[in-house]
Amino acid sequence: MGEMMKAVRKLKPEPGFDLTEVAVPQIKPDEVLLKVEATSICGSDVHFYVWDEFAQKKLKPPLTIGHEFAGEIVEVGKDVKGYKVGDYATADSHIVDGTCDVCKMGLQHICQNLKIFGNEVDGSFAEYVAVPETSLWRLSRDVPAKVGAIMEPLGGATQAVLVEPVAGKSVVVFGDGPIGLLAVAVARAAGASKVTLVGATEPRLELGRLMKADEVINVRELGDQLVTKLLDETNGLGVDVVVEASGAPQAMHHSFQIVRKGGRVTLFGISARPIELDFNFSVILRQVTVRGVAGRHMWDTWYQMDGLLKSGLLDPTPVITCELPLEEFNMGFEQMVDKTCGKVILTP
DSSP states (O other): OOOEEEEEEEOSSSSOOEEEEEEOOOOOTTEEEEEEEEEEOOHHHHHHHHTOHHHHHHOOSSEEOOOOEEEEEEEEOTTOOSOOTTOEEEEOSEEOOSOSHHHHTTOGGGOTTOEEBTTTBOOSSBSEEEEEGGGEEEOOTTSOHHHHTTHHHHHHHHHHHHTSOOTTOEEEEEOOSHHHHHHHHHHHHTTOSEEEEEESOHHHHHHHHHTTOSEEEEHHHHTTHHHHHHHHHTTTSOEEEEEEOSOOHHHHHHHHHHEEEEEEEEEOOOOSSOOOOOHIIIIITTTOEEEEOOSOOTTHHHHHHHHHHHHTSOOOGGGEEEEEEGGGHHHHHHHHHHTOOSEEEEEO
16 A cells, blocks of 8 residues: 554563554455454553563564454455455454464464464554454454454453353352453353452452452452352362463462362463462362463354354453553553553554
């Protein structure tokens, strides 16, 4: 297109981002150019913003940040078959080759040659983003752009909760950030017998109630008594399923202390530093199933999520608490760092 656009970029290996002008992407034959109508801030973006140890190992500036988005296709590469100009879409954040051995095993989301928008390639905190056809997910215009923009994290929460069935089971979610809040909603929609949210900030715990958590616990008030409380509620047995979505070392240890023998712990949260765990007594001797989850299955998790949304049992909108122009990205990140918000939407 030969035009310039606004973009939020990590220019140097230091805290913060910059609003700059860059060229509108030139798409490849298998890509579309999508005009971004809404993009949202992810917890991993916050790591990049504060430039912690995880970010320093993961990201190589300069790069446009962002991987959760929705918008309209304005240009189509010559090899694209399933989409046309004017189509409305979101995308999985994962860019896969589709040919490696892992992809052939049906695990495209952890492709051996995986790339992620805003991580290895330029992302969506911009007016336009180039998207391979293999990453696109078609949307109905009945879906607002701000909801389309959070379908990627909602898919992550869906995969974290439903990597194994939870119907009729007790579920504890650690982490009152957006993924944890969405996980509460998914567990409730999927028929969990009881859903408990454990977090540390009252505004977000209140959102947990809106997401239909049966019980909301402020870990700052209970400390290590949290484990005793949750075990007492199950007569010492422990809970069936734990979803760790905070990345906090204490929450990781608590997860294995409260899960029952033979139960399941799903690890989704990313910690700033490696965490030590006694696998002998936490996992092996208690025969606990541990499931690491990195995103969503492409595409069965998306169909599962889409079905839950269409059923009316799953409503993610209470998680969206802030909408800002792209230029005010710093305000959104400050809220995310302070943990005073749910999901922040940026509009180019």
